[in-house]
Amino acid sequence: MSQLRSRRGLRRATAALAAALLLASAWPALAGDAPAGPEVHVATGTLEGLREDAHGVGLRVFRGIPYAAAPTGRLRWRAPQPAAAWQGVRKAQRFGPRCMQRGLFGDMVFRSDGMSEDCLYLNVWTPAQASGAKLPVLVYFYGGGFVGGDGSEPRYDGAGLAAKGIVTVTVNYRLDVFGFLALPALADESPHHAAGNYGLLDQAAALRWVHDNIAAFGGDPGAITIGGESAGSMSVSALMASPLSRGLLRRAIGESGAVLGNLAPPSLAAAEKQGEAFAKHVGAHSLAQLRAMPAATLLEACGDKGVAEFGPDVDGWFLPRPPEAIYQAGEQAHVPLLVGSNSQEGYYAYLLQDAAPTPDAYRAVVRKQFGAHADEALRLYPGATGAEVKASGTALSGDMFIAFSTWRWMDLQRRTGDAPVYYYYFTQPRPASRDGRQPAGTGAVHSGEIEYALGNLAGNRVYAWTDEDRAVSATLQDYFAAFIKTGDPNAAGLPHWPAAAPADGGLWRQEIGPHTHTFVDRNAPRYGFLQRALPPEAQP
Template sequence: MPTALMRISRMFPAIAIALMAHPALASDSPPVVDIVTGSLSGVHDGKTGLNVYKGIPYAAPPVGPLRWKPPQPAAGWTGVRQADHFGPRCMQRAIFNDMVFRSDGMGEDCLYLNVWTPAHGPGEKLPVLVYFYGGGFIGGDGSEPRYDGASLARHGIVTVTVNYRLDVFGFLALPALATESPDHATGNYGLLDQAAALRWVQRNIAAFGGDPGQVTIGGESAGSMSVSALMASPLSKGLMQRAIGESGSVLGNLKPRPLALAEREGEAFQQRVGAHSLDQLRAMDAHKLLDAAGEKDVPEFGPTIDGYFLPRSPEDIYQSGEQAPVPLLVGSNSQEDKYTSLLGEQAPTPGNYRTAMEKRLGKHAAEALQLYPGRTGDEVKTSGTAFAGDQFIAFSTWRWMDMQRRTGHAPVYYYYFTQARPAKRDDSAGPDTGAVHSGDIEYALGNLPGNHVYAWTAADHRVSGIMENYWANFIKTGDPNSPGLPDWPAATSKDGGLLRQVIGVDTHTSADRNAARYDFLQRIDPDAHL
């Protein structure tokens, strides 16, 4: 019996030729790509024209004897593997109430990534974005709707989200682990996962129509910190051509832990859970380990100067200009934290503010009050919010921007995001007073429609359109500018400050004159770390 395509070819030869040239259009069958480890069957979205591949293993499951080892190569498979649903998220506690997951449960077997592509075959050489989620290195997942890659993919970008190990599973450091390591390294397994994902992209992204020579890495919060670390690491700095950081870096006050401290904390944790060897520790139930890591007096696990992924401190690496010499788009939000984190329940009066600053900064309080003045109630709110946001994450972001601008041999585009989220749809909360930490994600990635918590306005959509187009242009060219957008100059000295782009309802360029604040924070606590 003749096939449908054969019947069409007899009646409409031109149509048949077009269908043969585009196999994805020839039938309703799902798209299939061939990568190094085997064939993958994804999902074609008829509305957007995108092909989506979810839950692709980029490394072997880090379970059993592979717990606390660098990621190992993923095993190959025969036949066609279904890539139509997200893989499991990595082990994590339910800490963040703004995280919504579409993942297939949770477990240690979690090293999967997801690809959204507008290409309908290999060889199209589209620019690529690899995005790493935030969550303090203790939470997050590539399946979260706010990181969905479809909107940017519609701009002609192959978009990838990556899962990486978290918390005690991603960052435990122990002398015994260093002893068994061929590289004499311990900790940073989550960052090694990210580097492995970037190597996977180099080997496989062409099959999805992506160009391995046009890779941008990006992320928010811990994801942004990861980007700054990946730029510094000799294991990954050659695997990217551009970088995006949204709020956070491993510089300034968020430096990785010294190895000796991380190992001491790791040994204390091992004793706490009653394990007398690595074999016992690796045999322990994952949920028991996760619960122990979340106990009140256990230090959080995070990046370490391990001598391998990070051979020296990121500060030293950036100071020496040894980081990736790539264009950087980086910035922070207008309300990364709030004055209430400094004052607690106390009223925002000048007296209460001075007392709180003296308690926090001791002998440095007087100088701080010159930089963050609080002579009226309104000034206390403004300065207290600025100080809290700087100490939390804005200072580290500025430090990264400034060091890359000075030693990175590439343009740096600096921004300040000001758009406050609107009221919630259920009327449980009014609009935010500023752009809160993580509030930029849906705007930048074009994902406001996927967040049904907030009553987005026309102004929000306009701001998102500007921001997403900046991001898309940068991913394609290393420059956020294009006709129709407010001009965004690279960060250069002008008018007594540094040029940065204020992104909000009134998007414009202004001179940031806050360097004295950040120099002060660097000077009073040069040894601060995560």
């Protein structure tokens, strides 16, 4: 599998799952601007936010805070620059614009103030009585394949965790061609001789802003956890590897995805070739011409046939070396990690391309995918019966999509990270939709854990949530809250969750679902096989 195919798989699989979730227009908007809101003073000026109530707890909410200058004009495809100071009181009561994106995902519902290149804003939820406190902080990065997403999405709303005493932050970062274009000309003008990764540089800048300013909101700059799902989880793994975020984070949470294994980023040289092909495609003969093009024109071209997808690269600055090499050498952040994936990250129908789930069809697909490695693949993912085809096909589809990269991150951090790793397996399927058009799920789909983990089930009115769903959400959210506060997910009233460690031929892992419990995960041979079976161009 090539890197291009890996990133295309990330976007296609995520988009296919999103389209199936029928989440359109399900989230209620919050109240409009509130007069005489709470004020905080940050390095660039005074902000006026909103008062809100969640679970009987009073909160202060600040939306649309600029953490960097607008990356427009001459700042397009440059590292984020400091935000300008302002005079007087700046209203922070509306979400800022979302970053430029093509609208590829049906489950994304935005509360943002439109869409713009001027999108480097973050949002803060904090307890009303947090002034002068030193509360733990969560900085959360959205998913969306590095081509979609926004900090205003209601599923990432920070009120639930803020009600538990955690200052919660969501961050916008540049996407698609605006966030990840690499060109020799961009490397030439960079003092670090780097190109691409502007979206990741945005995240590092936001993390620095939080470190420098969060005390004004009652947060402890020495107790910052970074977290995210899918591309957001990949971002967390990259931030842990980057020297630019060293010392800024205390703990990390990764929900399905890492810049390791089959999702390892390409070299700068490879990314520059992709960028040159894009420039040629849009008829630009210089960097100046590219910067002069309307954002909408560039965005539309990203969807043209034959245009490769943009994503992180080993730029030599944010990522000085391939992440695999950084983690293997133990040069990543040595912080506790809570990480895992879901029971239905993929689905056998995606693998079989809608062919009937028969043993013959399954073997044909596996042999085409793995060639000389097919016999070993069939031993690890057997398909002798229709039932086995469905189970193994779902496992293989999910592993090749994102679960393998997640396992690789867990395993390397466990071996070289000098801190505990807590490994989960989320199994709760979503219930049937309220309108009856969508049946209950058979497994936990990709992204399906977000509302449970962040305590946002109630806002999603597509699904007929049950008492069981609410109980699972309470468990997962309490695990997250305990980890953010202490670096250990264990707390009173929760099933014990041991750190990942060898046990009976496998590793301890926590299944989180209707019957949360610890089990021994013995899937390492599957992932070791996938690591070996990747073609040379997919290796770092």
